Amino acid sequence: MKPSPSHADVPLQLWVVLARAFDAVERHSRASIARFGLGTTEFGVLEVLYHKGELPVCEVQRRILVESSSTTYVVDKLVKRGLVRRRHSGTDRRVVLLTLTSAGRRLIQRIFPPHAHAMRRAVTALPPREQAQAVRLLRTLGLGAAERLEGNEGG
Amino acid sequence: MKPSPSHADVPLQLWVVLARAFDAVERHSRASIARFGLGTTEFGVLEVLYHKGELPVCEVQRRILVESSSTTYVVDKLVKRGLVRRRHSGTDRRVVLLTLTSAGRRLIQRIFPPHAHAMRRAVTALPPREQAQAVRLLRTLGLGAAERLEGNEGG
């Protein structure tokens, strides 16, 4: 889950601190979401549908960063709880579109603001200026790593 | 798994890009480690014992970022594969100390260098200067978030 602590190997240090920072911030997220009786991926689905409107399953999958079989599993649970509805796309019959039910919308409307508040608090160790700097660096890092991944999975 | 894309809410953006960057880099790690028939947490245990020597289970747990019950599970597997040995501490009989067997040592010696190489490549989207900057920012972010977590889990 996390690599080596060399004394001057900055790339490996970067990987270590990235993993640790993600872990710590994600614990805030988990704890915040757990208050509302949801898991992080369930929350992720509701949240993306709330902010983006109706989306195909594959699009939701990309945004919540889990594999397709897990996405099916999570969506199943949300459908059973009456928070999300599936419908077939008219233009591409492979595609299943997801939307919030009104109950789902009411739920996410209620819980998103306190969750966002918790996440803002989770990252306050960094002052605004450095947050913006970190956003830039992490965006570059993430996009670069993702690009290097396609068709080149072996490293 | 990942939050909201607001237009000027830098803290939430930071959480989004942190999650994405971690995910992308971790995929490199997973893929690299999978070449050698190991999972990421198994690799983590071998790696920390390789670099730190004999350690108590609880110390290993802190470093591989999983819960204690998962640590037991992973160590069990490594012991069954003859890569790691358990022994009781002489000074504190609650403690179980872990060491690499010679087979474990040979394995991690062989696979660590190519894995480190893969991880260095995974983060090359950032030039050295910005890597060092990112290390500083992420360290502050992670330590701050971890601190805010203790005894304050609700957000």
Next chain:
DNA sequence: GTCAAGTATCTCGATTTCGAGACATTTGTG
């Protein structure tokens, strides 16, 4: 010494996640 509280490890059951691949559909090529 004794007892409560804290710490380290492990057990167990349940949940989450993955990976491989099945299936239907669409897209691109001739």
Next chain:
DNA sequence: CACAAATGTCTCGAAATCGAGATACTTGAC
């Protein structure tokens, strides 16, 4: 049109992870 390749979704079984709590030991207060 026909057919190969790509894409989107889902099924299934296996693996990883967690959470609660059991157990054993240590520490600190008295």
